[in-house]
Every structure is written in C-alpha cells, then in structure tokens.
Amino acid sequence: MPSKKPTSSRHARHPEKRAAHSQAKAPARAKNATQRTAAGRSVGTTRGAGQRYVIGVDLGGTNIVVGAMPLDGTREYGVRTEPTHSELGADSVVERIGRMIDEVIATTGTETGAARRDFIGVGIGAPGPLDRAQGIVIVTPNLGWRDFPLRDRVSARVKLPATLDNDANCATVGEWWRGAAAGGRNVVGMTIGTGIGGGLILEGQLYHGSSDVAGEVGHTTIDPTGRRCKCGNYGCLEAYASGPAIAQRATEALAGGEASLLRELIQDDMSRMTARIVYDAATLGDPLAVEVVRETARFLGTGVANLLNIFNPDVVVLAGGVAAAGDALFEPLRAEVRRRAFRPAVEACRIVGGTLAGTAGVVGAVATFMLQTLGGIGPHHHE
Numbered sequence: 001m002p003s004k005k006p007t008s009s010r011h012a013r014h015p016e017k018r019a020a021h022s023q024a025k026a027p028a029r030a031k032n033a034t035q036r037t038a039a040g041r042s043v044g045t046t047r048g049a050g051q052r053y054v055i056g057v058d059l060g061g062t063n064i065v066v067g068a069m070p071l072d073g074t075r076e077y078g079v080r081t082e083p084t085h086s087e088l089g090a091d092s093v094v095e096r097i098g099r100m101i102d103e104v105i106a107t108t109g110t111e112t113g114a115a116r117r118d119f120i121g122v123g124i125g126a127p128g129p130l131d132r133a134q135g136i137v138i139v140t141p142n143l144g145w146r147d148f149p150l151r152d153r154v155s156a157r158v159k160l161p162a163t164l165d166n167d168a169n170c171a172t173v174g175e176w177w178r179g180a181a182a183g184g185r186n187v188v189g190m191t192i193g194t195g196i197g198g199g200l201i202l203e204g205q206l207y208h209g210s211s212d213v214a215g216e217v218g219h220t221t222i223d224p225t226g227r228r229c230k231c232g233n234y235g236c237l238e239a240y241a242s243g244p245a246i247a248q249r250a251t252e253a254l255a256g257g258e259a260s261l262l263r264e265l266i267q268d269d270m271s272r273m274t275a276r277i278v279y280d281a282a283t284l285g286d287p288l289a290v291e292v293v294r295e296t297a298r299f300l301g302t303g304v305a306n307l308l309n310i311f312n313p314d315v316v317v318l319a320g321g322v323a324a325a326g327d328a329l330f331e332p333l334r335a336e337v338r339r340r341a342f343r344p345a346v347e348a349c350r351i352v353g354g355t356l357a358g359t360a361g362v363v364g365a366v367a368t369f370m371l372q373t374l375g376g377i378g379p380h381h382h383e
C-alpha cells in the first residue's frame with residue numbers, strides 16, 4: 001500500500017481548490033453548498049470523458065446507503081438507501097449490498113455513460129471495532145456479527161477490489177473532503193445518532209491508532225460514576241448525548257409531571273420519544289425540551305472541550321441527526337467549550353454541523369478507498 005500523501009500536496013497542485021476551501025471557513029454551511037454546486041456544474045462539461053468511479057457503502061445497524069462518485073469527488077451518483085435487516089443474517093446483508101452496488105453501477109452508467117470497467121473499487125464503512133488490514137468486522141452489537149470478513153465477501157460478490165474502514169472515520173473523511181470540515185488540517189468528527197462515533201484527521205491524515213480504535217470519542221468518560229454505557233463503561237459521553245440518550249433524558253424529565261408540548265408530540269406514548277422530537281419541541285419554544293437540549297449541549301460541549309485540549313483541531317464537525325438541532329444546540333455547546341478549553345484552542349477551532357446530511361458515510365467510504373489504494377484523495381492521484 002502506498003503511503004498516504006498529505007493533503008497539502010493536493011492543495012498545492014490545485015490552487016483553485018485551496019481558494020475554495022479557505023473561503024469556506026466561517027459560515028461553512030452556505031459556502032460549502034455553493035462550492036459543491038459549482039463543482040457539480042463543472043463536472044458536467046467532462047461527462048463520461050474517461051472518468052473513473054468508486055462506489056461507497058455505508059453499512060449501519062438500521063440502513064445501508066450506497067452511491068458512486070468520480071475520483072475527483074465532484075458529485076454523487078445513484079445514491080440509494082435500504083434497510084439493513086441484519087436479523088436475516090450476514091449472507092443476506094452481503095447479497096443486498098451486492099445488489100445495491102449493481103444498481104448504483106447501472107444508474108451511474110445511465111447518467112454518465114460510464115461502463116462497468118470504469119468502476120475501480122468499493123469503499124465500505126462499517127461499525128467497529130474492525131481490522132482494516134484483514135478487512136474483518138471484529139464485533140458489531142448492532143449487526144450481531146463476530147469476525148466477519150466483510151471486505152472480501154463484498155469484493156467477491158461484485159468482483160471489484162474493496163476496502164474497509166470504520167463508519168465514523170468515513171463520515172469524518174466525507175465531511176473533510178466534501179463537506180463542513182473542508183480545508184481543515186486537524187479535524188475531529190463526531191457522528192451523533194444511535195451511538196456517538198468519531199474520527200480524527202491529524203496533520204492532514206486520517207488517524208487510526210495502534211489497533212484501529214482511535215477516534216471513539218463517544219466512549220470517553222464525562223462522569224466517572226455516571227450512567228452505564230452499552231460498551232460496559234460508566235459515564236460515557238454516548239450514554240448522555242446519543243439520540244436514544246437524549247430521548248431517555250426527555251422521558252425522565254416528563255416523568256416529573258411538568259407540562260410540556262412533548263406529551264402532545266408523542267401522544268403520551270413514551271416509546272415514541274426521539275431526539276428529533278425533542279429538537280422540534282425546543283424549536284417551538286417548549287421550556288422542558290429547551291432544557292433537555294441545553295443539557296445535551298453541556299454534555300457535548302464537555303466532550304468537545306476535552307478534544308480541543310488534546311488535539312487542538314481547527315475544525316470540529318458534528319454530523320448526524322444532531323445537525324438538525326441548529327443554534328438551539330450549537331450556541332450553548334460553543335459556550336460550554338469556551339468555558340472549559342484553553343483559549344488558544346478555542347480561538348483556533350470552528351465547531352460546525354455536518355453539511356452532507358445522509359451521504360457523509362458514502363462520500364467518506366469512497367474517499368477511504370482512495371486513501372487506502374491510491375494513497376490520497378483528489379483527481380491527480382491516479383495520473
């Protein structure tokens with residue numbers, strides 16, 4: 001495997017990209033959207049002209065998302081989502097991934113004129129812990145797998161080379177390559193959904209650690225004697241600020257008998273409570289929901305402040321459903337970070353929501369395939 005090239009070299013060789021990235025600094029959402037649209041238009045002029053494509057697979061406990069991108073990452077083709085149905089077994093999941101890849105290749109071909117030989121490989125993002133070198137998923141509580149050779153099984157099914165990386169690493173790389181963390185050199189990504197995953201980009205390189213565990217920010221302890229976490233530890237950030245944890249804290253707060261719009265939204269059925277409903281109620285000004293969101297911001301802010309003092313990143317990007325909470329979450333979160341972290345670390349860092357919505361994992365899976373097989377991300381690496 002070739003060594004990874006620092007991204008600065010791609011910036012150096014693509015001055016226009018660097019300009020786009022540095023412009024994207026402060027209000028990341030709006031400017032990045034413009035940047036992506038502009039890039040998407042420019043690829044239209046080179047449609048089908050010798051372009052090569054990589055397929056990204058984002059395998060989650062609930063859904064599988066698959067899409068294709070050209071090597072220059074300008075846009076996504078054929079993106080589709082299907083339920084994982086892990087209860088049907090690993091063989092069934094592999095077959096479904098294979099069929100979705102076939103469909104993505106067909107759709108992309110229709111749109112661009114690309115032939116099957118123009119697809120050079122498949123990047124797979126899956127929940128960890130996993131062994132990247134062997135392409136094996138070691139354990140996934142959500143899928144019920146143990147030591148499953150996912151990479152080689154998918155590769156054999158679609159007859160293309162494949163790579164495997166952690167799903168949260170993929171989402172972080174996706175936001176770094178094409179989303180809210182574009183232009184960052186030291187990036188901490190957090191994906192907040194059923195759990196809290198994380199990824200680290202240090203000095204322009206995705207950091208895996210000594211056994212592919214690096215970046216598990218959801219399982220850093222914020223309360224030594226706190227709530228029990230699914231991982232077995234007590235007081236993990238995930239046990240307070242994941243989607244289900246947010247819903248649970250809202251449910252507990254309601255049990256106190258306080259009046260709240262939340263009761264109406266869940267029709268008095270506590271099992272209907274979700275983080276999204278809490279965000280919606282907070283946006284409508286419901287005091288109990290606002291307090292749950294503020295509390296969430298304090299927990300996340302505490303976790304992010306730790307990360308600022310350890311890694312001194314220039315971007316922290318929070319992806320997943322949490323981005324929908326908007327300023328009601330992000331403003332108190334940033335305030336909490338300011339209270340806790342060293343000032344030069346706070347001043348160097350922007351804390352932003354992800355902008356790729358449901359596709360960060362797919363975009364990042366494409367990028368990690370390129371990192372693992374081509375040595376970098378950018379159109380020049382295959383020249």
Ligand SMILES: [Zn+2]
Pocket residue numbers: 218219220229230231232233236238
């Ligand atoms: Zn944990």
